[in-house]
Amino acid sequence: xxxxxLKNQVALVTGGNRGLGKxxxxxxxxxxxxIAIVQRSEIESEVVREINKLGRRCITIRYxxxxxxxxxxxxxxxxxxxxxxxxLINNAGVQHREPSETFPEDQWDFVMNVNxxxxxxxxxxxxxHMLKQGKGKIINLASLLSFQGGYTVPAYAASKGAxxxxxxxxxxxxxxxxxxxxxxxxxxxxxxxxxxxxxxxTRNRQILERIPAGRWGKPEDLVGAAIFLSSPASNYxxxxxxxxxxxxxxx
Numbered sequence: 001x002x003x004x005x006l007k008n009q010v011a012l013v014t015g016g017n018r019g020l021g022k023x024x025x026x027x028x029x030x031x032x033x034x035i036a037i038v039q040r041s042e043i044e045s046e047v048v049r050e051i052n053k054l055g056r057r058c059i060t061i062r063y064x065x066x067x068x069x070x071x072x073x074x075x076x077x078x079x080x081x082x083x084x085x086x087x088l089i090n091n092a093g094v095q096h097r098e099p100s101e102t103f104p105e106d107q108w109d110f111v112m113n114v115n116x117x118x119x120x121x122x123x124x125x126x127x128x129h130m131l132k133q134g135k136g137k138i139i140n141l142a143s144l145l146s147f148q149g150g151y152t153v154p155a156y157a158a159s160k161g162a163x164x165x166x167x168x169x170x171x172x173x174x175x176x177x178x179x180x181x182x183x184x185x186x187x188x189x190x191x192x193x194x195x196x197x198x199x200x201x202t203r204n205r206q207i208l209e210r211i212p213a214g215r216w217g218k219p220e221d222l223v224g225a226a227i228f229l230s231s232p233a234s235n236y237x238x239x240x241x242x243x244x245x246x247x248x249x250x251x
Contacts, residue, residue, distance in 0.1 A: 004231045007032035010082045014038040015092030017045035019191045020219045027223030029056045036078040038063050065092050068118040075125040087137045087230045088126040090119045095156045095193055108155045115159035135178040139229045142185040142241050171239030182229045187245025189217040213246030
C-alpha cells in the first residue's frame, strides 16, 4: 500500500544494531527505506547484512551518543553517503536503577545526556536539513515513564518525561513547515534493559497481571507504529505519542 510505503526514503535509527532499534530498522527497510544506523561498536552489525539481503542500502555510523557536541557529523554522514535524510528515529537509550536517596550525579548526567540532551541536538541537526527540504519525520522513543514515575529510576523517568515535552515543543514549531514530530512509548518489552525485571519472579508476575494482553512486548511489536509514523499515512499526526503497551496504560 502506497500510504504506508517508505520507498526511496532514507531513515536514521540510533541504536539500530540490537533490540528495539534493530527490529525498527528492519521493519522500515522492509517497507522500502534505506537505513543508517548509529552505534558505538566498530563491529559490523548483523542487521546490515539482513537489510542488504532485502535489496536496501544500509550504513553504520560509529558515534558515542554520550557526546552531544558533534551530532551534526552523524547527520552529515547520512546525507553524504545516502544522499538525503527523510526519517530520524531516536531509539537509543540508557538506564540506571538505584534508590533516589543514593542516586549518583555521574549516573544522572549519563542518563540525561543520552536520553534527552543528545536526542534534542539530533532533532535539531536533522530538523535543519528537513526544514530546507520542506518535509521530514522525527520519531522519538518515549516510555511508559513519560507518563508514570517508575521506581528507583529517577533519571530515566525525568529523561523520558523530557522526551514527551520535547515532542510537543518541536511539533509546535515545525508542523506547519512540513516536519511531523511524534513518539512511540513502548510498554514492558523483552529486552536487555528489562532482564532484571523478567528474572525477578515477583515483579514479573506483578507486571503480567497488569498487562491486559497477558504478555511482555516483543521488539517486533513496535514495527507497525514506526512504519505508520514514518509514512504518508501519518501526515496529519503531530505531537503525539503512541503507546505500544499491551493495554498497560488503560488498566
